[in-house]
Amino acid sequence: MSSVLRPRRRKGAERPVGTPLPLWLPAGGALALILLPVLGLFARVDPARLPALLTSPAALSALRLSLRTAVLATGVSVLLGGPLAVVLARSRIPGKRLLRGAVLLPLVLPPVVGGLALLYLLGRTGPVGAVLEQWFGLTVPYTTTAVVLAQTFVAMPFLVVSLEGALRAAGTEHERMAATLGAGPWLTFRRVTLPMVLPALVSGLVLTFARALGEFGATITFAGSLRGTTRTLPLAVYTEAQADVDAAVAMSLLLVAIALLVIVVARPRAVG
Amino acid sequence: MTRARARGFPLAVLLTAALVASGCGAGTRTEGTTLTVLAAASLTESFREMGERFERAHPDVEVRFNFQGSALLAERIRQGAGGDVFASADRAMMNRVVRAGAVAERPRTFATNRLTVVVPPSNPAGVRALSDLAAEDVSVVVCAPRVPCGAATERVETVSGVRLNPVSEENDVKDVLHKVEVGEADAGLVYVTDAEAAGDKVRTVDFPASERVTNEYPLATLEAAEHPDTAEAFVEFVRGDRGRRILREYGFGTP
Known part of the structure; x- marks a missing residue:
């Protein structure tokens, strides 16, 4: 699919341009900054204790909760953020530039601020939370739903941005063509638009899932921290770091492993 | 595809700029000696005043x-993060630092603290005693057992039944207090000193068992201290008459 869109490199057609020497040193520094801390994490591991730490009830419950909530958050992001990307890319509504900027807000905002904002809106004393509690007897904070909401808040922009960018880059030519051939808007969307942006959608999904999985600040401020209900892996790492560093390191390795898996599985097809 | 990629570039620049800018505030230093004191979160208010008087x-x-959770500070010290003085909210966290050989002297107890129940001013759940917190429909927030105030909470549970x-x-007593202050919890267990500092933003429900569970706060100068003499002077100041008076003002007990 993506090979159609990508300009094909003709062999021997051009001479490779050399990389300027002064770039090598800072480039090496950048790589070191990314890789050395992760390697340092591995160096801290006590191999004898690792299996027990990875299968401890605290680690397993956090892992299960993390995977479940991150999948849900990714699903919500697609259901809500996908259509938003289409609207932003295709419709002609006033103030679209502003809306586009607003979508970036959770990316730029510190997650703790997002968590506080969610708490003050959906908490028991918040304008929406008070209504939910009084009319429906629903409390959002301290629930797994709160975790999913916090993750969606911080992660959905990744999906919207990558999908919207792809939609705009693809243009509307093919869609107009389909329309002249008699296809209705829905058929055009399914058979033309969607396949065209599928690679961007997949990469957006992967980024959204990864960001949701790593969410910490918004979750701990909005949802709190309780094993099995709201304590996802990143929160468990933080809690364990207070007392048992080895356990915290083991859980961190779990997160690193999942991150690597995500990159290996998704990157060549979606982003690269 | 190329256009999509080009669009991502300004965002990357923006993010990098934000990262660089956020690091620029650090590192302003005045002439003379700068003493770094690592202190438990529950000491925030009292030690701020302590610092002003000492200066x-x-x-x-x-x-x-x-100011952070003692457990986090203890771990930072063990990892060699430096600092001149460490004031911990319980002995367990100080002992961890001692075992790592990171303190320069025998830690000395300078204050005691105990837990109390705090509720929002309107007391939505009608909490009158510790036993009310066991009810299903009362949302209670406490410290995680891994941190000193959480360890104290567990002891309160044992003593009171x-x-x-x-x-x-929560990982920090101040987070517990915040949840109660903003009305997101019906009750929380915090130190009496935190309840005191919160003023009329919370109401206190004292309980008898709290008298039997006291935390002892030790402090010590650190092996890594850059200014051992000044650090020792600060420790003496905290333990001296003026320091004890400040601590009592904020609700601590003094040995």
């Missing part, structure tokens, strides 16, 4: 504080 008595010294069923276990 007034030693004009060439600037006291900088790092009341089983708590918290909706959240």
Whole structure:
């Protein structure tokens, strides 16, 4: 699919341009900054204790909760953020530039601020939370739903941005063509638009899932921290770091492993 | 595809710029001695005043504080993060630092603290005693058992026989207080000193068992201290008459 869109490199057609020497040193520094801390994490591991730490009830419950909530958050992001990307890319509504900027807000905002904002809106004393509690007897904070909401808040922009960018880059030519051939808007969307942006959608999904999985600040401020209900892996790492560093390191390795898996599985097809 | 990629570029630049800018505030230093004190979160208010008074008595010294959970601070010290003085909210965390050989002297107890129940001013759940917190429909927030105030909470449960069923276990006593202050919890267990500092933003429900569970706060100068003499002077100041008076003002007990 993506090979159609990508300009094909003709062999021997051009001479490779050399990389300027002064770039090598800072480039090496950048790589070191990314890789050395992760390697340092591995160096801290006590191999004898690792299996027990990875299968401890605290680690397993956090892992299960993390995977479940991150999948849900990714699903919500697609259901809500996908259509938003289409609207932003295709419709002609006033103030679209502003809306586009607003979508970036959770990316730029510190997650703790997002968590506080969610708490003050959906908490028991918040304008929406008070209504939910009084009319429906629903409390959002301290629930797994709160975790999913916090993750969606911080992660959905990744999906919207990558999908919207792809939609705009693809243009509307093919869609107009389909329309002249008699296809209705829905058929055009399914058979033309969607396949065209599928690679961007997949990469957006992967980024959204990864960001949701790593969410910490918004979750701990909005949802709190309780094993099995709201304590996802990143929160468990933080809690364990207070007392048992080895356990915290083991859980961190779990997160690193999942991150690597995500990159290996998704990157060549979606982003690269 | 190329256009999509080009669009991502300004965002990357923006993010990098934000990262660089956020690091620029650090590193301003005045002439003279800068003393770094790592202190438990529950010491925030009292030690701020302690620092001001100490600076007034030693004009060439600037006291900088790092207030965080004792467990986190202890771990930082063990990892060699530096600092001149460590004031912990319980002995367990100080002992961890001692075992790592990171303190320069025998830690000395300078204050005691105990837990109390705090509720929002309107007391939505009608909490009157510790035993009310065991009810299903009362949302209680406590410290995680891993941190000093959480360890104290567990001891309160043992001593009083009341089983708590918290909706959240926070990593820091100030987080517990915040949840109660903004009305997101019906009750929380915090130190009496935190309740005191919160003023009329919370109401206190004292309980008898709290008298039997006291935390002892030790402090010590650190092996890594850059200014051992000034650090020792600060420790003496905290343990001296003026220091004890400040601590009592904020609700601490003094040995």
